[in-house]
Structures are given as structure tokens and as C-alpha cells.
Amino acid sequence: MRIAMIGTGYVGLVSGACFSEFGVDVVCVDKDESKIKTLEAGGLPIYEPGLDNLVVANRRAGRLSFTTDLAGAVAEADAVFIAVGTPSRRGDGHADLSYVFAAAEEIAKALDGYTVVVTKSTVPVGTGREVKHIIANTRPDADFDVVSNPEFLREGSAINDFMRPDRVVIGIEGHRARELMRELYRPLYLAETPIIFTSLETAELIKYAANTFLATKITFINEVADLCERVGANVHDVAKGIGLDGRIGRKFLHPGPGYGGSCFPKDTLALVRTAQEAGAPLRIIETVVDINAKRKRAMADVVIETCGGSVAGKTIAILGLTFKPNTDDMRDAPSLDIVPALIEAGASVRAFDPVGMEEAKKLLSGVDWGDDAYATMQDADALVIVTEWNEFRALDLERVKRLLKSPILVDLRNIYEPREIVEQGFTYRSIGRPYPPRRD
Amino acid sequence: MRVAMIGTGYVGLVSGACFSEFGIDVVCVDTDADKIARLNRGETPIFEPGLDALIEANTKSGRLSFTTDLAAAVKAAEAVFIAVGTPSRRGDGHADLSYVYEAARQIAAALDGYTVVVTKSTVPVGTGQEVARVIREARPDADFDVASNPEFLREGSAIEDFMRPDRVVIGTESERAQAVMSELYRPLFLRETPIVWTALQTAELIKYAANTFLATKITFINEVADLCERVGANVQEVAKAIGLDGRIGAKFLHPGPGYGGSCFPKDTRALVATARDAGAPLTIIEQVVAVNDARKKQMAEKIIDACGGSVAGKTIAVLGLTFKPNTDDMRESASLDIVPALQDAGATVRAYDPEGMDEAKDLLNGLVWCADAYDAMTGADAVAILTEWNQFRALDLGRMKGLLKEPLMIDLRNIYNPAEMAAAGFRYTSVGRPENGI
Ligand SMILES: NC(=O)c1ccc[n+]([C@@H]2O[C@H](COP(=O)([O-])OP(=O)(O)OC[C@H]3O[C@@H](n4cnc5c(N)ncnc54)[C@H](O)[C@@H]3O)[C@@H](O)[C@H]2O)c1
Numbered sequence A: 001m002r003i004a005m006i007g008t009g010y011v012g013l014v015s016g017a018c019f020s021e022f023g024v025d026v027v028c029v030d031k032d033e034s035k036i037k038t039l040e041a042g043g044l045p046i047y048e049p050g051l052d053n054l055v056v057a058n059r060r061a062g063r064l065s066f067t068t069d070l071a072g073a074v075a076e077a078d079a080v081f082i083a084v085g086t087p088s089r090r091g092d093g094h095a096d097l098s099y100v101f102a103a104a105e106e107i108a109k110a111l112d113g114y115t116v117v118v119t120k121s122t123v124p125v126g127t128g129r130e131v132k133h134i135i136a137n138t139r140p141d142a143d144f145d146v147v148s149n150p151e152f153l154r155e156g157s158a159i160n161d162f163m164r165p166d167r168v169v170i171g172i173e174g175h176r177a178r179e180l181m182r183e184l185y186r187p188l189y190l191a192e193t194p195i196i197f198t199s200l201e202t203a204e205l206i207k208y209a210a211n212t213f214l215a216t217k218i219t220f221i222n223e224v225a226d227l228c229e230r231v232g233a234n235v236h237d238v239a240k241g242i243g244l245d246g247r248i249g250r251k252f253l254h255p256g257p258g259y260g261g262s263c264f265p266k267d268t269l270a271l272v273r274t275a276q277e278a279g280a281p282l283r284i285i286e287t288v289v290d291i292n293a294k295r296k297r298a299m300a301d302v303v304i305e306t307c308g309g310s311v312a313g314k315t316i317a318i319l320g321l322t323f324k325p326n327t328d329d330m331r332d333a334p335s336l337d338i339v340p341a342l343i344e345a346g347a348s349v350r351a352f353d354p355v356g357m358e359e360a361k362k363l364l365s366g367v368d369w370g371d372d373a374y375a376t377m378q379d380a381d382a383l384v385i386v387t388e389w390n391e392f393r394a395l396d397l398e399r400v401k402r403l404l405k406s407p408i409l410v411d412l413r414n415i416y417e418p419r420e421i422v423e424q425g426f427t428y429r430s431i432g433r434p435y436p437p438r439r440d
Numbered sequence B: 001m002r003v004a005m006i007g008t009g010y011v012g013l014v015s016g017a018c019f020s021e022f023g024i025d026v027v028c029v030d031t032d033a034d035k036i037a038r039l040n041r042g043e044t045p046i047f048e049p050g051l052d053a054l055i056e057a058n059t060k061s062g063r064l065s066f067t068t069d070l071a072a073a074v075k076a077a078e079a080v081f082i083a084v085g086t087p088s089r090r091g092d093g094h095a096d097l098s099y100v101y102e103a104a105r106q107i108a109a110a111l112d113g114y115t116v117v118v119t120k121s122t123v124p125v126g127t128g129q130e131v132a133r134v135i136r137e138a139r140p141d142a143d144f145d146v147a148s149n150p151e152f153l154r155e156g157s158a159i160e161d162f163m164r165p166d167r168v169v170i171g172t173e174s175e176r177a178q179a180v181m182s183e184l185y186r187p188l189f190l191r192e193t194p195i196v197w198t199a200l201q202t203a204e205l206i207k208y209a210a211n212t213f214l215a216t217k218i219t220f221i222n223e224v225a226d227l228c229e230r231v232g233a234n235v236q237e238v239a240k241a242i243g244l245d246g247r248i249g250a251k252f253l254h255p256g257p258g259y260g261g262s263c264f265p266k267d268t269r270a271l272v273a274t275a276r277d278a279g280a281p282l283t284i285i286e287q288v289v290a291v292n293d294a295r296k297k298q299m300a301e302k303i304i305d306a307c308g309g310s311v312a313g314k315t316i317a318v319l320g321l322t323f324k325p326n327t328d329d330m331r332e333s334a335s336l337d338i339v340p341a342l343q344d345a346g347a348t349v350r351a352y353d354p355e356g357m358d359e360a361k362d363l364l365n366g367l368v369w370c371a372d373a374y375d376a377m378t379g380a381d382a383v384a385i386l387t388e389w390n391q392f393r394a395l396d397l398g399r400m401k402g403l404l405k406e407p408l409m410i411d412l413r414n415i416y417n418p419a420e421m422a423a424a425g426f427r428y429t430s431v432g433r434p435e436n437g438i
């Protein structure tokens, strides 16, 4: 079995490496020459735990290679995966499908023999059918089927997610494609992973439904956290109390500064648009999108409030910039709202992130970049934890107190215990945990 | 250990019976003398599978009794549970706490020796503290603590839910009260049921947060179902695939006519009101409430659409009226929106429900009440399934075709298979699934 992976970003590279680990011959294609050069030189364009070993081993075994030559890779492949980006289109929030359609056209021209064209990118309902049209129009003689196979991996645990998924979703028409997809996912099938075969449309919708539900769950607990602060309840106890309910589940009930990342913001927006156009608006998701956008901006106000109402002329140290730990991904990270708002309010911002600073430098200006956590907080008026990297979980609090001008800690990820921090003499603000607890 | 249960409704009666089954002496109190008289005659005033036997066994063994004499029951008790109703207050959606505070005053007057006063009713954040204040004011000498112990049982599986809960939530910061509560829930503790100890306010909020989250989950899948209908996707496959995600879970992803019942509608409204007052509005839940209210009304439209755009002069058979199966509870059931809307549109409604018709007769007028499902369908232009009672799941399609004027079914609970219905010659509409299956 030979496959071509079109687009060697997060999803393309991880999926390609994992398929090669399954024993499939994989050629990863990207039009970004520098990316392919880096990969050929043994480097990795992204940060993902465990990926380097996987890539090295499978290249050595000859099952994984990289190229910019799409036509060559496609001509030889039994299955071609489209894993290009589908960012939000500026203005209307729709998924921008220009990369997908461009890839489809290029693929069409190169098809040789029966081929299954699989969309792995997250695409709105109806895209698979459109890809089919494009290919059929470009190459009326081509022998192919289209399949939708949305990807559920998470950055930071991408390999495990791909190798041990909760389920694999395959939207399909026709038996030939079905057999081929079954063959491709055989190792997972043998490991008793549920494989769900659906129509193209249903598979496309599943990916969005899953992500929007999760975004709703996060936003739900974020709103409950705000309520907890007002009524003197503790959001962690609430999360535990409701999470033990088997119909709810404890995952994704961690309050924070609002969701970010490469998927939730764009996927929620895209589904909202799809639904509006279909005449079946998803009002809950519309609300979720709206609340989350406001929340990220409101986090700067939380910092300002904790600093006594103004940060003008003050220095604020920021720890963590990426949208979550264990990734260098800065897309739609809350820091992108928080940092500019603090600067606008007159603060000098000094920031540090273990892996994300290079990306962050492209997106944030006017920031003083720190070398490590402690250097960053030296003489700052307040310390703000924005992303819960492990190395920020056990800071030497004595040292922190000595370095800071005033012992103010704003912890947007609730990684410290309010009682302990307050006993150490800090002014401490976290999310949804009033401290000292209110007593009447 | 002796317990007084104040309020012998759904929650009070089930909790009282289950505590007595744990070996505790329980006296169930109610102001409704008729209810108590029936219980003392051996009748069960509500329909709940397994409850009869539990009550009978424990009254016989002398651990469970019923009375209208609140004072005597409270005096003898180490723990007094408040399990009275907390309906929506008309107008503003706030929980009506008048029964709770009235009970608190009556309890206060009767307290004798250290007693834990436990709120089992679903009450807004701050109610426990207010109960404490009411008691303290009435009886400055009383030796008591308050605790919050919200109940998560569901009608229809109430006993199992009480005996094998996912967790027990207990809100109190008093160690004495904690000891009493530990003793009460000992059998569950030994069975390794997680006991979540929290502050009073947090326990109160947990109950609302759980119910509003579940209402959100239902409403989410209902909206996705509508989208599926528009784009030709199948909501059951969507639900299955997202439900396999461990962070989402398969439960509560069944689309339908909108949630009803004695808890979700009032609890969502109450939490919305609490949050607004606290200055931290829960915008998602506000939207959920609005979407669900609108949905129940839209379901009549769906039936009318399926009937070709008008039901004037037509007869519609309605199967199921209660808000869910295995209960006689009609509170805020979708049928209460759907049936009158069909009647307003000129339809005659023939209805049947296995347990809910007595209750329904007080709430719905002008229907033809039928003896069974087939009786309801006789001569009707269409049949609509509103509640998924088991007896509606395997109807004799051939017989139905003979009884109905037109072979048309609107299935708001997705209990039939579209392809099979098409094969049987029915026109079939369900929720969020392509009309003829895939
Ligand atoms: N990142 C995630 O965690 C994640 C998870 C699940 C699904 N997805 C979805 O997967 C898709 C890809 O996401 P990503 O994060 O990997 O994006 P990315 O931006 O990291 O990678 C996309 C790559 O495609 C390349 N490309 C674009 N057009 C091409 C063409 N015609 N030929 C060859 N290469 C081309 C780009 O150069 C880029 O390297 C998106 O639809 C996304 O929503 C992402």
C-alpha cells in the first residue's frame, strides 16, 4: 500500500509518520520547500513529543519520504490524503477552502490508476462532494472515489491520539474505497478501535460537532467559574461534582482564559456559518463563540484589576504564550489578546515561553522577551501565568517573591493552591476559586 | 440513626424508602393528609418501578413510617431532610423557596438536641445559609448545623440511582454534621461510591451545574439534528461518533422534541436567574432555555408539515404524553406545547399514554382519550410518537396501516428505522435523519 500525504503540517506530518509506522509506504508532500528541506535534513518543522523518533525510524526503514513533487507522489499512490490548512476566511468566519480545492486540482492532474482521495483536513459539509466535482471535471477519465476521514488528534499528544484513537470516522461511498480504508486502518481495527462508516456529509459534520461540543463544555465551565467567584463557590469542586456524573464526564471541565489553538476557534466559527447558511442556526455555538472571544479580552482586565485598577507604567511578567502546553502553536492563543491589551493599558510586558517564543515573536510586538521564568519576573510588578507548562507548576515561591517588586500572582490556569500561596504572602488571583473563601 | 424526611413527593418518598432500606429509621412527613393516608393504607401515590416493594418491606420491618405530624418526627430525628418542592416562581423563573422556608420554620420549632438540617430539595446558592438564619432566628437556643445534599435521582430509575449513584455530594463545613452524614451514607461509602465533600454553596451550585450541563447537551444535539436534516447527514451517526470521544460521552445525545420534566426546565431557569442576580450571567444556559422553549413549539409545526402543511379537519393520533417513559410525570412535557398547537391548527387529537393520562387530563382539554395505541390510531390521518414508551417500539405496522387513514408517522423519538418504515409503505419523518435512511 502506498499513500501520498498532501500538506506536511501538523496533521499531515503526524498522520504520515504514523501510517508509515503501520507499515504503509508514505510520501509526504508540501509546497513549502524550506519545510521539505528541513525534513530531509533530519529536522522537524514542528514541536511534537515523540515525533522525531518516529520520523527517523521510518525514514531509515525506507517507508517515509518527503518531497515537493506532488505529481510523482500522487501517480504512485493507492490513496491520496488532503491534509492542507483550512483557516478561517477573513471577515465571514467560513473555512477557507482554497488550499483544499487547489490541492484537489493538482491531484486530479496526476491521478494514475484507481485512487482513493481522502480529505483529512477539517472541511465543512459538502466539501467532499465538491472535491469529487473538481477532480471529475479536471480529469473526466480518472478512476477514483472520495472519502472523508476527519482527524481528531491533539497537538502535544498527537502520536498517541493517532495510534490509539477513541474512534476512526470514515465517510464513504462505494465498496472499493471501503476495502482500501479498512486495509489502511487495519492495525487499529485489530486493536478494536471502533471504526465508524458513514456518508460523506455525516463524517464531515462529525468533526465539527465534536469540536464545537468540546468548545461548549469549556465555555460552560468558564462561565460557571465566573459565577463561582461571585457566590463564593469553588469551581474545582463543582467540576468534580458534575464530572463524576457518567453523562457528563470529568474531562474538559478545567476553567481558564478561554479556548484558543488551531482548531476550536476556527471550527466553531465555520460550523456557525455552515449552519446559518443551511437555515438551521446553531444558537448555542453562536453564543459560545461570542462568549469566548469576549473572555480572552476580559482576562487582561482581570490582571489590571488584581494590580489595583491600573497597570500604567508597571511591568507585567507573562509566563506561557502558546494556546496550551507542549506545543509551539500560537494560533488564536489567549496571550494574543491579553498581551496587547496590557500594553495598550500602559504596561511594559516581559514574556517567556519554553517553546513558543519564536512563533510568538512573529505575532506580538513591543514585548521584552525573557530567557527563563525567573529572569522574566525580575523587578516586575505582577506575575501572570497564561499557559500551564509543567515548569511553571513548581516555581520557587520564595525566590519569586524576592524577584517581584510586589508579590502579585495572577494564575489563569489554577496551577497553584490558593491557601498556600496566600500564606506565602502573595496577592493571588485565580479562576473560579474565591480566596480567602467567603464566610457569612 | 433516625431521620425525618420533610416532604413525601418523588424525592422524599424514594430517599426515605432507600434510607430505610440502608437500615435507618425513617419517618416521612407531608402536609398533604390524603397522601399520608394513602401511604398508610399501603398505596404508593406515584408511579416508580420497584418502589412499592421497597416501601412494603420497610414499613413491615418498622423502619419506615408516614405521618403529618412534623414536630414529633423532627424531635426524634438526628437528621432532618428538607425534600419539599421548589417550583419555578411565576414571572421571573426564580426557584420558589416558600415551601423550603416554611418547612425550616416548622423544623426550627420542633428541634430537640443536636440535629443536622439537610436540604435535599434543589435550591439556589445561598439557600442553606438562609435556612440556618431562619432556624437560628426562630430558635436561638437550637443546637444544629445545616448541610446541602442535592439529589441526582431520575424518575423511572430512581431507586437504582439512589442506591448506586455516580457520586454523593455533601456540602457542610461542620465536622459534627460530616460525621452524621458519613454514617447515613455508609452503605454507599463501603461500595466505593465517591463522596464529594464541599462547602455549602458549592454543593448547591453542583446540582444546578449538572442539570444545566445536561440540558445543554440535549439542546446541542437537538440543534445538530436540525442541521443534519438540512444538509443530509444522520444525527444518530454523529451522536455515536462524537459520543465515543471520552471527553464527550455517549449519554444524553438523543435528539427529540426538547427536554421537559420536573427538573431541567425549572433548574435551568433558576440558575439563569441566580447568575443574573450575581452579576455573572450564564449566557449559554440562557440560550439553551430559549432554544428549548422554541423547539417544543416548533414540534407541532413539524407534525403539520409532515401532514402536508395543514391539519385542519384532520385527526392526529398522539402516542405518549409524559415527558419521558416510565413515569406519570407530565410537568413541562413537550406534549403540553404540541397538543394544544395541533388543536389550535384545527386538528382533533386522539391520545394514549400508558401511565400519564390521569395527570394529563388535568392539563389538556378537548382530546379523545384512548384505551391503547391502536385505539388512538383508529381513523387518524397520522400518528405522532411523543414519548418512547417501550410498548410503542414494536407496533404492528401492518395493523397500523389498516387503522390509519394514511400511513404517515411522525416519530419525535427516533424509535423506528427510516429504511424499514419506507419498506413497510409508511411516509415517515423523524428527528435529524434522512427520510429514507442510507
Ligand atoms: N493541528 C491540529 O491539531 C489539527 C487536528 C485535527 C485536524 N486538523 C485539521 O487538519 C488540517 C491541517 O491542519 P494543520 O494544523 O496540519 O495545518 P498546517 O498549516 O500546519 O499545515 C498545512 C500544510 O499544507 C501545506 N500545503 C498547502 N497547500 C498545499 C498544496 N497544494 N500542496 C502541498 N502542500 C500544501 C502548507 O504548506 C502547510 O505546510 C486543517 O484542516 C485542520 O483543521 C488540525
Ligand SMILES: NC(=O)c1ccc[n+]([C@@H]2O[C@H](COP(=O)([O-])OP(=O)(O)OC[C@H]3O[C@@H](n4cnc5c(N)ncnc54)[C@H](O)[C@@H]3O)[C@@H](O)[C@H]2O)c1
Pocket (backbone or CB within 6 Å): B006, B007, B008, B009, B010, B011, B012, B029, B030, B031, B032, B035, B070, B083, B084, B085, B086, B099, B102, B103, B106, B120, B121, B122, B123, B151, B152, B153, B154, B155, B262, B263
Ligand atoms: N423529581 C425529581 O426527579 C427530582 C430529582 C432531583 C431533585 N429534585 C428536587 O427535589 C425537590 C422535591 O421534588 P419532588 O419532585 O419530590 O416534589 P413533589 O412536588 O413531588 O413533592 C414535594 C412534597 O412536599 C410536600 N410539602 C411541601 N411543604 C411541606 C411542608 N412544610 N411539610 C411537609 N411536606 C411539605 C408536598 O405536599 C409534596 O408532597 C425539588 O427541589 C426538586 O427540584 C427532584
